[in-house]
């Protein structure tokens with residue numbers, strides 16, 4: 030009989046009308062994100078040994094690292110991600126064997142201005158103790174260990190202001 | 193007295209929802225009837241093959257996600273398979289099984305998108321919402337597994353990136369248990385709908401010989417009744433271990449192609465169930481050198497993606513970057529017959545024919 034299929038289809042939609050909702054009212058309600066979620070990056074600057082593995086693993090040259098030599102070790106002074114070119118593929122996080130670079134669950138990274146998109150994960154002067162041949166003179170004022178760490182720098186401030 | 197009429201041109205796309213992305217067809221029309229159709233692809237060309245030449249072998253993987261972004265896992269698979277062949281890497285059992293599970297999930301997700309958007313093309317947007325609701329469950333699983341919903345970058349040369357997380361298998365089992373019921377729902381909502389059938393049956397018929405001559409593959413070929421599925425005919429990975437059927441169409445019309453996809457989803461679910469039952473413990477990554485430098489040479493492999501045969505050709509010059517990568521993209525090749533198929537049909541049927549070929553522009557333009 031013609032129309033049988035139509036009636037069956039309507040029955041399905043009616044049944045669905047009474048079923049539970051599958052959507053949520055987004056800004057008020059949020060669905061939980063899984064642990065492996067690829068959100069904004071987090072850097073534990075103290076763990077980072079400025080080995081450049083992450084920067085070299087990146088297909089798009091997103092990660093820019095500046096480092097200086099302090100004593101025998103490399104010291105991370107600046108860690109900037111040109112996040113506008115990032116594909117969120119996770120190759121950088123995977124390559125970091127110090128567990129310094131991680132994904133967070135923050136996903137609202139949109140900005141009004143392109144210049145604010147860039148993510149500065151660390152921007153700190155090198156500690157000016159011991160030998161410190163090159164950078165020493167400038168940074169005398171800020172002595173010793175607890176260098177002002179800004180784990181998520183300007184990017185997070187802007188995002189926090191927005192959300 | 194015969195009325196003098198003139199043909200005229202109508203530009204369909206590139207910004208048209210029914211062209212499934214940015215695809216353009218120039219239609220020469222006589223009234224409402226198509227006299228000639230000129231497909232114009234290329235609006236989404238990003239030069240992935242060229243980009244690959246400036247990336248290391250591992251770094252190419254994220255770009256393959258963006259070929260057929262609806263069946264991303266399968267695109268990953270096609271590429272890593274070629275590099276593995278080139279290097280002679282043996283993939284561990286567990287990784288093989290995980291690959292089958294996520295690959296078939298990808299196929300289901302892609303077919304859900306295909307049948308849903310096809311229903312939308314024909315004029316029943318309701319069907320689209322239902323398949324999207326359920327595709328979301330697969331994307332959630334992918335998000336749990338890889339951290340991303342669509343751009344998964346999950347495969348690695350010699351294995352997969354991560355093991356299955358806790359809670360993945362129960363959710364997957366639940367989805368598999370629900371899937372037959374969901375498919376029945378789509379059948380009731382879309383396949384059984386008389387208007388849908390009237391719009392698609394005996395429209396855009398591709399006879400088997402023509403399908404072969406146009407080098408069609410995937411559900412488009414099988415819709416014409418040609419029994420060819422790489423997973424059966426030339427099994428790669430561990431597909432020879434699974435018991436499943438290859439659904440075939442009879443008439444080669446839009447309806448048969450649609451129904452083929454519908455039935456393939458149920459078969460994919462069967463494969464996943466078998467893979468889950470046989471999932472062994474063990475490593476998920478073969479021992480590969482840190483810097484991947486395949487020996488000088490070339491390799492070509494093919495897999496059965498959701499759209500058809502996805503081939504990948506990799507040439508190595510011994511360095512850590514591929515000398516040349518080429519992808520045989522099924523959507524692009526399946527599009528070849530569009531110009532001929534459309535002739536003689538009305539504009540609305542052009543949409544039905546194009547939709548039934550199930551193209552995805554990321555793959556067509558590459």
Ligand code: SF4
Nearest residue numbers: 087115116118119121
């Ligand atoms: S996620 Fe991928 S593209 Fe983004 S910074 Fe890391 S390696 Fe580069």
Ligand code: SF4
Nearest residue numbers: 077078080081083125
């Ligand atoms: S984040 Fe990790 S990989 Fe990158 S430089 Fe620091 S320690 Fe090395």
